Amino acid sequence: MEKFFYGENENQFGELRLPEGEGPFPVAIVIHGGFWRKPFTLEIIREVAEDLTASGFATWNIEYRRTGQEGGGYPGTLTDAAEATDYIRKLAESYPLDLNKVVTIGHSAGGHLATWIAARHRIDKNSELFITDTPLPIHGVVSLAGVNDLEMMHGVHEYRDQVLSLEPNNPTAELLGGSPEEYPERYKNASPVELLPLGVQQILVHGALDINVPIGISDYYQREAEGEGDFVKLIELPSAEHFVLTDTTSFAWETIKEELSLLVEY
Numbered sequence: 001m002e003k004f005f006y007g008e009n010e011n012q013f014g015e016l017r018l019p020e021g022e023g024p025f026p027v028a029i030v031i032h033g034g035f036w037r038k039p040f041t042l043e044i045i046r047e048v049a050e051d052l053t054a055s056g057f058a059t060w061n062i063e064y065r066r067t068g069q070e071g072g073g074y075p076g077t078l079t080d081a082a083e084a085t086d087y088i089r090k091l092a093e094s095y096p097l098d099l100n101k102v103v104t105i106g107h108s109a110g111g112h113l114a115t116w117i118a119a120r121h122r123i124d125k126n127s128e129l130f131i132t133d134t135p136l137p138i139h140g141v142v143s144l145a146g147v148n149d150l151e152m153m154h155g156v157h158e159y160r161d162q163v164l165s166l167e168p169n170n171p172t173a174e175l176l177g178g179s180p181e182e183y184p185e186r187y188k189n190a191s192p193v194e195l196l197p198l199g200v201q202q203i204l205v206h207g208a209l210d211i212n213v214p215i216g217i218s219d220y221y222q223r224e225a226e227g228e229g230d231f232v233k234l235i236e237l238p239s240a241e242h243f244v245l246t247d248t249t250s251f252a253w254e255t256i257k258e259e260l261s262l263l264v265e266y
Contacts, residue, residue, distance in 0.1 A: 006062075006087035007080065009071060014062040014084055015042065016091060017053040023096025025058040026103065026139075026264045029085060029117070032061075033108025033145075035171035036077050038068030044246070045107060051248040052105075055257060057264075058097050060088060064113075067174040074176050074186055075128040081113045082120055082129070086136050101264050103140045105256075107246050108213055109171075111146020112192065115202065119195035127189040140201040140263040142256065144245040145213045147172070148204075148221040150191035151180045156214060193221050197228035201266065203259045204232060207240030207252070235259065 005013045019025055030049045034040020042063045049061040064080035065072035085104075092099055106114030118138040123130045147153045154172040158179075173179060176186045188194045202225065206218040218234055225232040237245075237252050244250045 004087070004091065006084045009065060011063050011065045011069065012080055012083070014060050014087070015046070015049065016095065017049055017059045017061070018095060019053050019056050019058065021056075023058070024098040025056065025096060026101035027088060027097050027099075028052050028057040028059045028260070029088070029102065029104045029114070030059050030061040031081065031104065031106030031110035031113045033106065033110040034066070036066050036073070036109045036175045037171060038066045038072065040066070045110065047248050048105070048107075048246050051253075052257070052260070055261070057260075058095070060084070060091070067171070073174065074190065077175060078113070078116065078129050078190055079131055081117055082131055082135065085117050085138075086132065088136055099136070101139050102136060103142065103260065103263060104138055105142040105144070105260060106146065107144040108242065109147055111143035112148055112150070115141050115143045115146055115148050115192040115198070116190065116195075117141075118200045118202070119192050119198050122195040122198065123189045124185070127185065129189050138200055140203070140266070141198075142203045142205065142260050142263065143218075144205050144256065145207065145210055145218070145242055146204065147213055147217065148191070149193040149217050150176065151187050152217055152220065153213070154180060193224055196225050197230045198225070199230065201263060202230060202232045203263060204234045205245060205252070205256055205259070206234070206236055207242060207244060208236055208238045209241040212242040233259070
């Protein structure tokens with residue numbers, strides 16, 4: 001494993017792992033979750049990166065500035081993910097990476113970023129999230145319990161807080177600075193469902209028992225994406241909850257890894 005900084009901030013880095021052999025290798029951009037918040041780092045998804053590397057993928061496990069950190073939230077969290085992705089071109093100058101086979105795989109908030117990265121060519125050029133005319137092309141997406149509809153996720157947390165009489169605790173509002181009513185343009189350019197069609201193959205994996213990110217978000221996203229002409233495969237795991245999807249010893253992970261391999265072969 002080698003660590004590279006794609007920016008000047010201490011959180012703007014990634015871990016590059018290469019499998020055995022000469023390459024060129026397909027590249028998996030691995031993106032951790034944690035509702036975009038400071039306490040959660042790339043360490044929580046490191047085993048996923050290691051397992052994918054052992055299976056023949058070059059992996060780029062990325063860190064990014066998160067809410068609760070200087071520069072985190074909007075737009076920094078998203079532009080960090082974008083810049084980390086484009087940095088693969090720089091890495092390919094020294095390492096045998098196949099730039100025609102770059103896929104993203106992320107969990108939860110990382111699933112949102114994994115899908116959003118593939119949607120960057122659809123962002124309004126007047127948006128703060130637009131940083132280049134030539135984003136690195138993405139071959140495919142694997143979104144694990146991904147928050148691919150930010151407005152819906154905002155509503156889920158708002159409803160929970162009201163029903164349970166809890167103090168406001170809305171990570172989507174933290175990411176974007178407020179509600180969809182307050183910042184409609186931010187939601188429009190940061191939410192994958194608003195940027196359809198993406199024009200790339202997408203695999204959505206979601207556990208039916210997930211109480212952190214409701215499976216209805218993936219179900220709705222798939223229907224909207226197919227309606228726009230995208231190929232989106234939704235794999236519902238009836239006995240899976242939120243965190244099993246990144247457990248490399250689980251039944252769920254074997255399914256995910258098989259789908260990722262098929263995606264790259266296409």
